[in-house]
Amino acid sequence: MKLNLIIAGAPGCGKGTQSELIVKHFNLRHFSTGDLLRHEIAEQTPLGMEIDTIISKGNFVPDSMIIEILTKAIGMRCDKCDGILLDGFPRTRAQAVALEEMMSERGTPMSLFLDLQVPENELINRLLIRGETSGRSDDNLETIRKRLEIYHIKTEPVNDFYKGLNKYVSINGMGSIDEIYARIRKVLERELS
Numbered sequence: 626m627k628l629n630l631i632i633a634g635a636p637g638c639g640k641g642t643q644s645e646l647i648v649k650h651f652n653l654r655h656f657s658t659g660d661l662l663r664h665e666i667a668e669q670t671p672l673g674m675e676i677d678t679i680i681s682k683g684n685f686v687p688d689s690m691i692i693e694i695l696t697k698a699i700g701m702r703c704d705k706c707d708g709i710l711l712d713g714f715p716r717t718r719a720q721a722v723a724l725e726e727m728m729s730e731r732g733t734p735m736s737l738f739l740d741l742q743v744p745e746n747e748l749i750n751r752l753l754i755r756g757e758t759s760g761r762s763d764d765n766l767e768t769i770r771k772r773l774e775i776y777h778i779k780t781e782p783v784n785d786f787y788k789g790l791n792k793y794v795s796i797n798g799m800g801s802i803d804e805i806y807a808r809i810r811k812v813l814e815r816e817l818s
Contacts, residue, residue, distance in 0.1 A: 627733045628708035634741030637748040638798045646806045654706040658714040692723045718782040738787035741798035
């Protein structure tokens with residue numbers, strides 16, 4: 626059985642850290658849509674050049690392009706893995722619908738949508754600390770608040786979509802990295818049993 630996962634949660638919830646642990650333990654292929662888009666641009670493919678033009682004008686990459694890139698990447702890199710882990714996708718209900726259709730056509734539907742839940746004040750603290758230690762310019766209070774606001778508006782419909790499919794799982798994202806991972810692992814092992 627393929628284990629096809631989506632890891633979601635607000636900026637600063639720990640998706641990246643938990644993704645590394647999940648991928649390693651369950652032999653999954655990790656896909657970040659941001660990385661895939663940057664790769665297409667760096668390779669200067671026709672699609673990549675089109676994406677670069679869109680992004681440079683401050684616009685969002687259309688869902689159809691993201692699905693096209695994701696479909697290609699999954700097709701090329703998923704032969705010997707036990708499933709996939711998507712990070713940063715889907716971000717809208719339309720993307721979620723397109724993803725479910727694409728994966729069903731492949732005969733490997735998505736298994737679970739893991740939503741890491743962290744209180745907003747903790748997210749802000751984590752991101753401010755990350756900004757201080759990493760030097761990321763987007764980790765300042767004003768930008769963080771804006772990102773969180775957009776996140777809540779855009780992702781509520783995605784959460785509701787996966788609740789409707791009985792694939793939504795809320796994970797308590799507070800505690801140590803190991804404590805959070807133990808909660809996730811318990812859910813995934815139950816799914817595989």
